[in-house]
Amino acid sequence: MTIRLPAPDGTLRTYDPRTEPLLITPGTPFTSRTVYSAAHVVADPFADVSPDSPAAVDWDATLAFRRHLWSHGLGVAEAMDTAQRGMGLDWAGAAELIRRSAAEAKAVGGRIACGVGTDQIVSGSLAEVRTAYEEQLALVEAAGARTILMASRALAAAASGPEDYLEIYGHLLRQASEPVILHWLGPMFDPALEGYWGSSDLDAATDTFLEVIAAHPDKVDGIKVSLLDAQREIDIRRRLPQGVRCYTGDDFNYPELIAGDEQGFSHALLGIFDPLGPLAAEAVRLLDTGDKDGFRALLDPTVALSRHLFQTPTRFYKTGVVFLAWLAGHQTHFTMVGGLQSARSLPHFARAYELADGLGLFPDPKLAEDRMKTLLALYGVTQ
Secondary structure, eight states, X not given: OOEEEEOTTSOEEEEOOOSSOOOOOOOOOOSSOOEEEEOOOOBOTTSOOOTTXXXXXXXXXXXXHHHHHHHTTOEEEESSGGGTBTTTBOHHHHHHHHHHHHHHHHHHTOOEEEEEOOTTOSSOOHHHHHHHHHHHHHHHHHHTOEEEEOOOHHHHHHXXXXXXXXXXXXXXXXXXXXXXXXXXXXXXXXXXXXXXXGOSSHHHHHHHHHHHHHHOGGGEEEEEEESSOHHHHHHHHHTSOTTOEEEEOOTTTHHHHHHOBTTBOOEEEESTTTTTHHHHHHHHHHHXXXXXXXXXXXXXXXHHHHXXXXXXXXXXXXXXXXXXXXXXXSSSOOOOGGGGGGSSOHHHHHHHHHHHHHHTOOSSHHHHHHHHHHHHHHTTOOO
């Protein structure tokens, strides 16, 4: 069987889908790396909502996807930007997601870390930003999950310089009952975070970021760097205090960063490990045995798909992630909270399908092909 796919130039080309998936079964826990997948949420397709309505979530399908990730040994990074935090999922929805997912993690023995931000306010004073962070920190700790201190749009707007970041983060770290993960999310993921850590000069911002960590090394489990700059991540990684992990958030360069070099390596907390979950887990298990070449051979070919999904404007990568979850059979529909399924073009979807199919990511290639043809038909493409 073949399928006709639209090209960026408006023409149709023929593609021959694979007939067999890449067979991967759950295996042993990882020993060499700590790996989190930032997971998407599944919308309720039958909810009568508009793009401005609070998120309507299909909780059964959302939690089932987390169980899928846990079954392969991956941790779940919950209520992060991959879950459309700040792009369709409001704080009320995120709070419910954290409570439900943390309870599910406890029930199945899964690793979980949850995003703490300030999205219950749009803007405010530094005192209001601190209070918003404190409310979310208390909820995550009460749920029994590890905390990920996310970058705050409200803090970026309220801060007058590096000293305000040092004060806010220092206060939160002193208050945290357990070590947290600090998340530096670059403006390519969220333009409102331009100039985070008090400067648009990345060298100056890096110094402030590291100053926060150096002042509270016992309260920082690790950092997640999402700047899509491999060398900067390596430089930061080499300057971290002993015992503080670096979790790569670089969806362009993750194989080389996780593999590491003679001076160290990165753990992982990645949105691309949502669609790559089983394959990524298999690769890390090879790394556990010392087979770095095997790890790279399995994971390097996935970079083309990741770079495609995360292409500019990068913040809309979530659309591709959910699209692939639908094709893979993890949900029955291609609907997203906030109507974000419209954020990418048909040629973009076609190329994502082709790349994912080529990697063997679809457990049922025929189902993926049929669903792709359904989408094409809705756009007027006949086979």
